[in-house]
Amino acid sequence: MEYENKHGLKRTIRGAVRVAMAIAGGAFGEKYKQPKFIENSAQDSLYRKLTQMVDEGKFEKAENILWERAEKKDLLDLQLAAAVYSYMNEKEDTFIEQSDFSREEIEYGIRCVMNMYGFDA
Known part of the structure; x- marks a missing residue:
């Protein structure tokens, strides 16, 4: 049952x-196209920095940056948040858990960011 719940949550996320990507960039599909923020070198650099933090197990630190940026209500930052989430x-469940994070926190995070932009997720 736990296996089904985790994979169900992964699909929900x-x-x-x-x-979020459809709202921010108009792309809606199983695999979305490269986010427009990648075209902006500053945004691309931030994306790389945040994904590196995630790779280092610093999920919470990366999330805090996403939430700070979401306060500006820039749709490029919504795309950035969606891509990072x-x-x-x-990531594998074991890595997420070893990083003192959870898949539930990932779901909560993307939903909170979308709510910050005025969208009910």
């Missing part, structure tokens, strides 16, 4: 990320 979601 994937769905929330797809909705998607990246987090693809």
Whole structure:
């Protein structure tokens, strides 16, 4: 049962990320296109920095930066958040747990960011 719950939650997060990307960039599909923020070198650099933090197990630190940026209500930052949460979601459960984070926190995070932009996820 736990296996089904974790994979169900992973699919739920994937769905929330797809909705966020559709809202922010108009792309809606199983695999979204490269986010527009990648075209902006400053945003791309921040994306790389945040994904490196995730790779180092610093999920919470990366999330705090995403939440700070979301306060500005820039749709590029919503795309950035969706891409980073998607990246987090693809990590193995054991790695997420060893990093003192959880898949539930990933789901909560993407939903909170979307709520900050005025969208109910």
